[in-house]
Amino acid sequence: MPDWVSAETVKPLTGGLTFGGASGLAAGIACKKIGKALAVGVGGLYCLFQVAASYGYITVNWKKVESDVMSMLDTNGDGKLDEKDAGVWLQKVLQVLSNDEKEGDAAKNSATGSFAAAFIMGLKKG
Numbered sequence: 001m002p003d004w005v006s007a008e009t010v011k012p013l014t015g016g017l018t019f020g021g022a023s024g025l026a027a028g029i030a031c032k033k034i035g036k037a038l039a040v041g042v043g044g045l046y047c048l049f050q051v052a053a054s055y056g057y058i059t060v061n062w063k064k065v066e067s068d069v070m071s072m073l074d075t076n077g078d079g080k081l082d083e084k085d086a087g088v089w090l091q092k093v094l095q096v097l098s099n100d101e102k103e104g105d106a107a108k109n110s111a112t113g114s115f116a117a118a119f120i121m122g123l124k125k126g
Helices: 007-054 062-073 083-098 106-125
Strands: none
Touching: 007 106, 083 106
């Protein structure tokens, strides 16, 4: 073991690692479940509008819907929805969920790092 590893140096990190990891895993699993439910809901709504439009009950301006949705989701303004936009949204979510306001505190940084790692693991596992 390195000389710098002792009970005094590791003790402040343990609480942050366990709480950050547990809350990150729970948040990742919840986000994936909510995302799946949201995808089913949006897909069902799209199907409902398509059926109503095909029977002549409504007329949907899909170009307007597409431009409005793209203006909300296209974070980098390149006109297409891709992994770069998803990365920006993930960064925003992680920043809000980890509450990363102050840097320098080892326990807080370990909680933030373990939260982010466990959040991604929760997204994969959930």
